[in-house]
Amino acid sequence: MNSLKSFIEAAEHILVIQAENPDGDSVASSLALESLISDNYPNKRVTMFCNLTVPAHLRYLKGHDRVVQDFPRDFDMAILVDCAEEVLIEKTLRNPDAARLNKVPVLILDHHQDKIHMPFETINFIDENAVSTGAVILNLAKKENLQVGKDTATFVLASILSDTLGLSLDFVRADDFRTVADLTDLGASMSEIDQARRELNKRPQFITKYKAELLGRVEYLLDGRLAYVHIPWEEIQQYSGIYNPPILVFEDMRLTEGVQVVMAVKSYKNGKMTAKMRTNPGYEVVGAVAAKFNCGGHPGSAGCKVEPGMYSYEEFKNELVKCTREELDNLSTTKELNETE
Numbered sequence: 496m497n498s499l500k501s502f503i504e505a506a507e508h509i510l511v512i513q514a515e516n517p518d519g520d521s522v523a524s525s526l527a528l529e530s531l532i533s534d535n536y537p538n539k540r541v542t543m544f545c546n547l548t549v550p551a552h553l554r555y556l557k558g559h560d561r562v563v564q565d566f567p568r569d570f571d572m573a574i575l576v577d578c579a580e581e582v583l584i585e586k587t588l589r590n591p592d593a594a595r596l597n598k599v600p601v602l603i604l605d606h607h608q609d610k611i612h613m614p615f616e617t618i619n620f621i622d623e624n625a626v627s628t629g630a631v632i633l634n635l636a637k638k639e640n641l642q643v644g645k646d647t648a649t650f651v652l653a654s655i656l657s658d659t660l661g662l663s664l665d666f667v668r669a670d671d672f673r674t675v676a677d678l679t680d681l682g683a684s685m686s687e688i689d690q691a692r693r694e695l696n697k698r699p700q701f702i703t704k705y706k707a708e709l710l711g712r713v714e715y716l717l718d719g720r721l722a723y724v725h726i727p728w729e730e731i732q733q734y735s736g737i738y739n740p741p742i743l744v745f746e747d748m749r750l751t752e753g754v755q756v757v758m759a760v761k762s763y764k765n766g767k768m769t770a771k772m773r774t775n776p777g778y779e780v781v782g783a784v785a786a787k788f789n790c791g792g793h794p795g796s797a798g799c800k801v802e803p804g805m806y807s808y809e810e811f812k813n814e815l816v817k818c819t820r821e822e823l824d825n826l827s828t829t830k831e832l833n834e835t836e
Contacts, residue, residue: 549562
């Protein structure tokens with residue numbers, strides 16, 4: 496049976512690819528994989544690639560500046576982390592040099608339940624029980640007797656904290672806390688990660704004023720169950736390089752009484768639109784909402800995008816609201832049936 500270790504040992508230059516709109520798990524798991532390979536195989540060359548620069552709010556992760564935007568030509572193996580669908584690396588695949596992915600082994604490391612859909616053959620290491628892709632990497636390292644150093648442990652811990660919102664989501668199990676304890680024994684520190692994140696995310700006064708403007712624009716739909724905000728292209732241009740607008744307001748939106756789902760839609764200049772979605776505990780429906788747009792994520796934290804010309808803004812908004820209503824109503828019906836049994 497093929498193992499991660501055997502593929503690494505057979506390669507000389509390993510390309511690690513993450514999604515084009517990376518989250519904390521994507522970036523941290525890339526860094527964890529780079530660190531793991533470097534510690535165990537110091538003569539191997541590792542290149543981390545993302546079509547876009549690492550978002551500003553994730554630059555508390557030490558080593559983020561090693562993620563490059565120039566697609567290499569001489570790699571002999573590729574590993575996709577936290578992205579098992581073609582839609583997540585569309586721009587990357589348009590690069591002529593990406594044709595090399597048809598000629599070398601391509602591994603996918605992920606923990607999502609999405610169907611694997613890539614225009615080339617892949618070898619898949621999927622662990623749906625893991626809470627993050629970083630945790631998938633850790634489990635593989637343990638299984639294959641690879642050394643896990645302090646830096647690797649730190650990046651794995653950062654990935655877990657990111658995808659579980661600080662271990663606060665309801666799918667977190669006792670084993671995940673034991674994993675965090677093991678990572679702490681290896682030298683990782685939750686407080687150091689959080690301090691680095693807080694220090695980076697200190698924001699200038701004009702960003703705080705913008706946050707107030709965003710909160711003032713929040714719409715409460717579906718009888719207050721859905722908190723919704725729109726970020727137009729002009730604001731993406733002005734603010735996203737400093738602070739990702741949805742991250743500014745999501746927690747306040749989630750803490751609003753009666754809110755079950757929060758959603759932020761970005762409209763881009765070329766007509767592309769994206770939706771970022773999270774839920775409060777007990778209302779984990781946004782993975783199913785994203786799936787209706789052929790996208791994915793977690794039940795409680797997901798996203799989707801539509802290409803130019805597919806929808807007008809109002810059509811996209813209305814479809815998102817409709818899908819959210821359907822999923823929340825289905826969830827409510829299921830809960831009522833369970834209570835009567």
